[in-house]
Amino acid sequence: MVKRIGVLTSGGDAPGMNAAIRAVTRVATNIGLEVYGIYDGYRGMVDGKIKQLTRESVSDILDRGGTILGSARLPEFKDIEVRKKAIEQLDKFGIEAVVVIGGDGSYRGALALTDMGVNCIGLPGTIDNDIASTDETIGFSTALNTVVDAMDKLRDTSSSHHRCSVVEVMGNRCGDLALFSGLSSGAEIVITSETGFDESEVLDRLREFDVVKKKNHALVIISEKITDVEIFARKVSQFTGFSGRATILGHVQRGGSPTPGDRVLASRMGEKAVDLLMQGVGGQCVGIQRGEIVGVPIEEALNMPSKSRKDLQNLFDRLV
Ligand SMILES: Nc1ncnc2c1ncn2[C@@H]1O[C@H](COP(=O)(O)OP(=O)(O)O)[C@@H](O)[C@H]1O
Ligand SMILES: O=P(O)(O)OC[C@H]1O[C@](O)(COP(=O)(O)O)[C@@H](O)[C@@H]1O
Numbered sequence: 001m002v003k004r005i006g007v008l009t010s011g012g013d014a015p016g017m018n019a020a021i022r023a024v025t026r027v028a029t030n031i032g033l034e035v036y037g038i039y040d041g042y043r044g045m046v047d048g049k050i051k052q053l054t055r056e057s058v059s060d061i062l063d064r065g066g067t068i069l070g071s072a073r074l075p076e077f078k079d080i081e082v083r084k085k086a087i088e089q090l091d092k093f094g095i096e097a098v099v100v101i102g103g104d105g106s107y108r109g110a111l112a113l114t115d116m117g118v119n120c121i122g123l124p125g126t127i128d129n130d131i132a133s134t135d136e137t138i139g140f141s142t143a144l145n146t147v148v149d150a151m152d153k154l155r156d157t158s159s160s161h162h163r164c165s166v167v168e169v170m171g172n173r174c175g176d177l178a179l180f181s182g183l184s185s186g187a188e189i190v191i192t193s194e195t196g197f198d199e200s201e202v203l204d205r206l207r208e209f210d211v212v213k214k215k216n217h218a219l220v221i222i223s224e225k226i227t228d229v230e231i232f233a234r235k236v237s238q239f240t241g242f243s244g245r246a247t248i249l250g251h252v253q254r255g256g257s258p259t260p261g262d263r264v265l266a267s268r269m270g271e272k273a274v275d276l277l278m279q280g281v282g283g284q285c286v287g288i289q290r291g292e293i294v295g296v297p298i299e300e301a302l303n304m305p306s307k308s309r310k311d312l313q314n315l316f317d318r319l320v
């Protein structure tokens with residue numbers, strides 16, 4: 001049975017990662033395991049930036065955004081020689097298994113390490129909600145709250161000036177932050193990779209909101225990586241009765257104190273990760289499916305088709 005485990009955070013940080021680190025550390029130390037924090041993701045694993053965590057090291061972090069362990073992106077980790085160096089460091093510290101808190105990229109690293117003999121369990125820490133094996137990722141709820149808070153504020157100023165706010169939100173290729181915030185804030189238009197983007201059709205709809213529906217404002221939420229929102233906002237000014245203003249919410253979406261939902265989710269998932277490692281399981285990732293915490297093989301999780309949001313998109317259309 002494993003006696004010493006490591007924990008790291010990798011990829012973009014997400015609110016609730018600290019709650020997950022705390023849960024892993026507390027659940028594990030309470031059953032007599034030793035826990036080591038690996039700093040700055042896989043980079044710290046390669047460089048041996050590793051330090052023991054005690055129950056005190058994870059005090060007062062449950063409510064903090066970011067990650068006390070730091071995070072990083074290390075593309076070279078795809079190289080087996082680099083991973084061998086990482087495993088040498090793990091051996092040096094006597095770490096037999098690792099909990100990896102991150103997104104799909106981090107899962108690939110975790111699977112590669114498991115294939116090389118170090119059992120790893122992935123926890124879905126990303127604001128993007130882009131992991132198909134879980135109904136929700138750690139950080140999504142907090143980021144969504146941040147976006148909705150911004151949207152509410154933008155509506156105030158937009159309706160005072162007969163403006164159209166074009167708001168770019170994160171999500172990588174996943175439209176969940178855009179669609180869920182659109183539903184929550186009563187936006188006029190949501191554009192995601194699933195809805196597609198037809199510029200002239202969107203401009204037509206905006207003219208209709210102005211001329212036919214006599215709306216004082218319009219909120220357009222658009223997922224990142226679809227179009228240049230500054231240029232699009234200028235076209236709104238040029239071709240509709242609204243004056244267009246672009247807002248790129250950016251990294252503000254990644255920060256802040258996690259919601260209770262994220263704290264509880266992270267705690268439940270952290271517990272499951274330790275349980276799986278204690279059962280000798282590796283190469284799995286933890287998810288929540290219909291309210292139940294489950295372990296899913298990472299390979300399977302990475303190959304699942306992304307969730308379709310057609311139903312929610314239809315609902316959105318019926319609410320405008
Ligand atoms: N195919 C892979 N093999 C090994 N490691 C990988 C692989 N893909 C990504 N990683 C590691 O995971 C890190 C985080 O991945 P990234 O996609 O940036 O973020 P996220 O995990 O949040 O999706 C990468 O910087 C790299 O170190
Ligand atoms: O922090 P960076 O390097 O600017 O990356 C931005 C990207 O990271 C994210 O915030 C989170 O993505 P990951 O969870 O995959 O790391 C994406 O929404 C965004 O596209």
Ligand SMILES: [Mg+2]
Pocket residue numbers: 011103104105126128172
């Ligand atoms: Mg990702």
